[in-house]
Amino acid sequence: MRFPSLLDLGGDQRTVVELPFRGSHVITGPPGGGKTVMAVYRAWALATAGREVVLLTRYNLLHQYIAQLAPELTGTPRVTTCARWLKALWREKFEREPPRSAEDERRYDWGEMQRSCVLRGVRVTTHLVVDEGQNLPLGFYRLCRVLGVDVTVFADEKQRIGTEETALSEVCRMLGTPDAPLELRHDHRNSREIAMLASEFHMENRTGLPLPTRSGSLPVVMRIPSLDGLLTGITQYFNAHQDRSIGIICRSARTIREIQGGLASRGLAKKTQAYIFDDRYRDTMDFSAHPIRIVSTVSMKGLEFDSVFVPDLDSYTEDPTGVEARLRFLVLCTRAREDLHFAHRGTHEPPITAAIPDALLARHHG
Structure with missing residues (x-):
């Protein structure tokens, strides 16, 4: 922190x-x-x-x-x-x-x-x-x-x-x-690239607010063959960036538990913690330790991480032009300080990000 x-x-x-x-x-x-x-x-x-x-x-x-x-x-x-x-x-x-x-x-x-x-x-x-x-x-x-x-x-x-x-x-x-x-007019958290992507989900024009001057990498959407492949990638990412806090933001409690178990099996049990409301085994989080933190979209408000992974992009099936979907993605994107990664397993990229221009979002179809 x-x-x-x-x-x-x-x-x-x-x-x-x-x-x-x-x-x-x-x-x-x-x-x-x-x-x-x-x-x-x-x-x-x-x-x-x-x-x-x-x-x-x-x-x-x-x-x-x-x-x-x-x-x-x-x-x-x-x-x-x-x-x-x-x-x-x-x-x-x-x-x-x-x-x-x-x-x-x-x-x-x-x-x-x-x-x-x-x-x-x-x-x-x-x-x-x-x-x-x-x-x-x-x-x-x-x-x-x-x-x-x-x-x-x-x-x-x-x-x-x-x-x-x-x-x-x-x-x-x-x-x-x-x-x-x-x-408060200035974005002190996000890189310029993340702020520009987030602006796509604003419900009204905010052109009067200055963009951050700090630059970083483009947010990424990647197609993955399985959740196991993504967890292996997150493990490799953590080993290469152990000074960064990592937020994994999920849509469901089931996905949170699945990811926590998968990272534990890869030797990261002591580096990982999860939060699920009303789960007595996962209802507290120590923000001074365990740099990989798995939370839900319901609990993400006000939090921030160096790097954010969204492992279940396929679950965002609602109308991408709807107010609730856009606000959720605005908050989701702006949790990340340095880099932002979306993952989906379907053949086609989900509509919530599919319409975003390539200038704002890198796409990996491996």
Whole structure:
């Protein structure tokens, strides 16, 4: 993991560190803009100023990643998931679990939660720093207003994936912040080639944002005879680049387990770890060790790797012009810093990448 020092931050990022310690703020930016890094710095700055701070995210793996990202900075603020924070708040104030929706018990009854807090007069003085805030529902931000809590939200609505999500304009309206969020404009993660490929999946023109100046290799689509052949290739790649972190991003838990077993059989068991939500053998990840990390598309938000492999391109069979497919691939591409590899076993390249020009994507048909 690479965590930039204060001296490494760009001018737009330093503006975030210098934000007032009171009130709510919304910060947006493209993939690779450093939103997660700046969420950590924002929490650190608030804690240093004496504020009680909790850094929240919706996703469990991203929570683990942030908590490990820079322990010398995040040692004071608490890092947790939104669900755990709400559960702890309700136990403290109401001595019970947060109420769930009658239609879908997986979701909260935000209206009932707001009413309960108003009737009980519940207020919260903690400053919340929220990463990937576009993937939290509007009810969460309504509740924050009822609680009178200050919130700093880092979000990119062009990366909304999921059934509960909120537009930035709604977040700003609910928190009473300016309609135009503070913008991080520079991609500090991706090579120019990866950023150019990712731009093919944007849902709207982002020509106003500068491309990275750092150049690298073209992303690659390769046809493989079998998964075994790809795993052999990944093993060879790791042996040649042992200083790099490798992310293998899969569509299903079954593929994750299959790849983890295949790499273990090739002598990489101690170099590999996998994450699957609700799998007690694979529900934690140490980002300071085990440089080959196997995750799902559901858990990839906010993460980054030097090299990314997508082993199951054939599984992306949905309409490649659909919003969800394009957003998923935008997030997928931008997880990679240095190089990006797609693999498929079918005779024909899947539609999601087939229309990409050769100038942006190298193709190997071996």
